[in-house]
Amino acid sequence: MADETAVTDTDATPRQHGEELTFNFSGGDSAELARHLTGRSLAARLPALVRRSFALAWAVDRRSTITLLACQVISGLLEALGLFATTAALSALIQSAHDPANLVAALPSVAVLAGAAGVRAVLGIAIQGLSNRLGPRISREAEYRMLHAATGAEMAAYDHPGFNDRYDKADRGVEVSRDMIGQSQNLVSSAATLAAAAVVVAALAPILLPLLVLTAVPQALASVAGERVTYLATLRTFHDRRMLSMLRWHLSHKEQADQIRTDTLAPYLLDKYRASGARVDRTVDEAAWQRAKISLLGSAVSGLAAALMWAGVMVLLGTGTIGAAVAGTLVFALRSAAGGLHGIVGYGTDLMRTGRYLDDWEEFIAEAGGQRLDRGSIVPGRPRHVALHQVTYRYPEAESDTLHEVDFEVRQGEIVAVVGENGSGKTTLMKLLSGLNLPTTGVVTWDGVSTRDLDPHALWRECAVVPQEFARWPMTARENITLGQPRPEADDAVRRAAATSGADAVITVLRSGLNTLLAREWWGGVALSSGQWQRIAGARAIHRDAGLLVMDEPTSDLDARAEHRIFTGLRELAKDRAVVLVTHNLSNTAVADRIVVMEAGRVIDQGTFTELTARPGLFRDLWLLQHDRISSAGLEGAP
Ligand SMILES: Nc1ncnc2c1ncn2[C@@H]1O[C@H](COP(=O)(O)OP(=O)(O)OP(=O)(O)O)[C@@H](O)[C@H]1O
Numbered sequence: 001m002a003d004e005t006a007v008t009d010t011d012a013t014p015r016q017h018g019e020e021l022t023f024n025f026s027g028g029d030s031a032e033l034a035r036h037l038t039g040r041s042l043a044a045r046l047p048a049l050v051r052r053s054f055a056l057a058w059a060v061d062r063r064s065t066i067t068l069l070a071c072q073v074i075s076g077l078l079e080a081l082g083l084f085a086t087t088a089a090l091s092a093l094i095q096s097a098h099d100p101a102n103l104v105a106a107l108p109s110v111a112v113l114a115g116a117a118g119v120r121a122v123l124g125i126a127i128q129g130l131s132n133r134l135g136p137r138i139s140r141e142a143e144y145r146m147l148h149a150a151t152g153a154e155m156a157a158y159d160h161p162g163f164n165d166r167y168d169k170a171d172r173g174v175e176v177s178r179d180m181i182g183q184s185q186n187l188v189s190s191a192a193t194l195a196a197a198a199v200v201v202a203a204l205a206p207i208l209l210p211l212l213v214l215t216a217v218p219q220a221l222a223s224v225a226g227e228r229v230t231y232l233a234t235l236r237t238f239h240d241r242r243m244l245s246m247l248r249w250h251l252s253h254k255e256q257a258d259q260i261r262t263d264t265l266a267p268y269l270l271d272k273y274r275a276s277g278a279r280v281d282r283t284v285d286e287a288a289w290q291r292a293k294i295s296l297l298g299s300a301v302s303g304l305a306a307a308l309m310w311a312g313v314m315v316l317l318g319t320g321t322i323g324a325a326v327a328g329t330l331v332f333a334l335r336s337a338a339g340g341l342h343g344i345v346g347y348g349t350d351l352m353r354t355g356r357y358l359d360d361w362e363e364f365i366a367e368a369g370g371q372r373l374d375r376g377s378i379v380p381g382r383p384r385h386v387a388l389h390q391v392t393y394r395y396p397e398a399e400s401d402t403l404h405e406v407d408f409e410v411r412q413g414e415i416v417a418v419v420g421e422n423g424s425g426k427t428t429l430m431k432l433l434s435g436l437n438l439p440t441t442g443v444v445t446w447d448g449v450s451t452r453d454l455d456p457h458a459l460w461r462e463c464a465v466v467p468q469e470f471a472r473w474p475m476t477a478r479e480n481i482t483l484g485q486p487r488p489e490a491d492d493a494v495r496r497a498a499a500t501s502g503a504d505a506v507i508t509v510l511r512s513g514l515n516t517l518l519a520r521e522w523w524g525g526v527a528l529s530s531g532q533w534q535r536i537a538g539a540r541a542i543h544r545d546a547g548l549l550v551m552d553e554p555t556s557d558l559d560a561r562a563e564h565r566i567f568t569g570l571r572e573l574a575k576d577r578a579v580v581l582v583t584h585n586l587s588n589t590a591v592a593d594r595i596v597v598m599e600a601g602r603v604i605d606q607g608t609f610t611e612l613t614a615r616p617g618l619f620r621d622l623w624l625l626q627h628d629r630i631s632s633a634g635l636e637g638a639p
Pocket residue numbers: 159395396398402420421422423424425426427428429
């Protein structure tokens with residue numbers, strides 16, 4: 001597969017030395033599927049796909065689905081009826097050439113023909129309308145199921161190579177799912193047209209049936225081969241399409257907009273965009289050309305078979321095997337059959353393509369991208385003791401462990417500070433304490449029960465986390481604090497939490513207080529500064545009233561007054577909570593009952609602030625370094 005996804009090194013931007021971005025391609029199965037894209041497998045798969053699309057439609061709107069199916073069946077029956085009426089009408093018309101009185105005899109058949117055509121037209125409009133109604137509903141349901149599955153995946157899924165690819169592919173499935181019902185109904189209606197025509201041909205001139213099949217087969221095979229070419233091209237452009245979407249995001253989002261300007265980075269990134277785009281275009285062009293050649297061959301062979309069939313009609317007519325009226329009806333039936341066959345091949349191919357994307361979607365929702373939360377069902381109470389016992393943690397696909405045999409504990413009523421240099425594993429430790437990740441070896445316990453055995457959702461209800469990168473939800477200030485889970489005391493609880501984190505000062509100046517929408521200006525909201533947001537994030541965690549409060553650099557953006565307020569309020573919070581605090585500002589650790597010092601994924605020391613500043617070690621070194629800047633500025637002891 002590697003050769004199929006490899007990117008040719010012929011882009012416009014000169015390659016520089018260094019590692020290139022690679023996306024972990026999880027398309028092995030898809031590539032395998034492409035090799036098995038054969039006429040036989042498609043024929044076997046189409047009925048299942050039609051069933052699947054009607055099952056999806058059934059799930060979102062039963063009444064419309066039943067009506068749609070009923071319209072399809074009636075329309076097919078009317079098609080056959082119309083074709084049979086054609087013979088009677090034609091023979092009466094031909095005889096009327098000799099005796100105009102015979103025209104009257106044609107009237108009933110003509111009436112049937114006209115009636116059937118009229119009703120079919122009305123049914124066609126109804127079918128179209130119902131498909132248009134069902135399509136968007138199916139797509140929304142598909143998206144809902146995918147989002148539901150994504151939120152039910154292990155957190156570690158995001159570190160697993162391939163998870164995001166699976167999500168992207170499933171997302172494509174959602175996009176195309178709306179087309180599936182239309183394609184299925186067109187396929188069914190083409191099949192009904194063909195069946196009706198085939199019944200008429202079989203009744204009037206059975207010898208023509210094999211020739212009819214012969215006109216269809218080459219086109220169908222060409223269509224399948226073309227589809228395989230397109231699919232393989234899609235796989236080959238996977239890397240560049242991902243690259244394009246990543247660049248699109250970086251080039252257009254506000255987060256990097258300032259740096260793109262001040263670093264004059266735009267031309268470099270736009271060049272990369274063009275290079276990836278050019279590679280995609282080249283691959284797509286090659287595939288389109290190859291597909292055109294295959295289609296030409298299929299059409300030529302089908303055309304020959306069609307010529308044979310029409311010659312057959314002429315022979316039957318010339319030898320007197322059939323009369324003029326039957327020959328006329330055969331012309332209608334064969335044209336109808338050709339239309340039906342064309343529809344089956346075209347819509348069948350479309351449906352196969354949609355079906356492949358839907359396979360990816362289905363696979364994702366069945367397994368949450370292979371990362372479904374699969375833990376125990378024990379519901380924890382408010383934790384009194386949370387601990388790590390000899391825990392080692394390695395990120396998925398990482399080359400080495402991030403945490404090594406870590407022992408750690410925190411009890412209700414206690415504040416434990418975790419310190420260490422960048423990359424020493426503090427955030428990773430927080431993720432394990434809060435049950436976001438499970439240890440690779442060793443065990444994390446909440447009141448003696450392993451986090452593996454606890455119901456994860458119940459665990460998270462007892463856990464409040466202020467992560468380094470907290471979410472800035474485009475919702476009101478109130479919702480940003482309650483997260484849709486208000487306490488019985490309603491706004492009183494919100495205001496209390498806000499007062500503890502300093503968010504009250506932010507809310508007071510907002511145009512509509514707690515009702516103010518905190519979102520970007522172009523969404524009609526109010527934009528907050530980083531520090532103001534951090535106060536809201538603090539209030540959010542405090543409002544949860546969970547038994548374990550984990551704060552990872554909760555005051556990094558706060559001014560001195562706000563920071564002071566948080567740390568002086570921490571003891572009150574810890575009365576009925578276990579509090580774990582990660583900070584680089586070592587003065588803040590003075591509030592902790594115990595300080596745990598980490599280095600390179602290990603706990604290397606612990607003690608009180610007084611103990612650790614008094615004895616030699618990493619903590620004292622870091623403390624002196626921070627202190628050094630204050631002394632060298634001559635500010636020590638300044639009021
Ligand atoms: N998602 C991830 N996948 C693989 N490795 C990771 C991931 N996240 C972190 N790491 C690695 O784990 C190590 C510890 O990271 P962690 O974020 O726990 O450190 P930290 O002590 O919190 O650092 P900082 O003080 O900079 O916040 C780092 O070397 C990092 O490379």
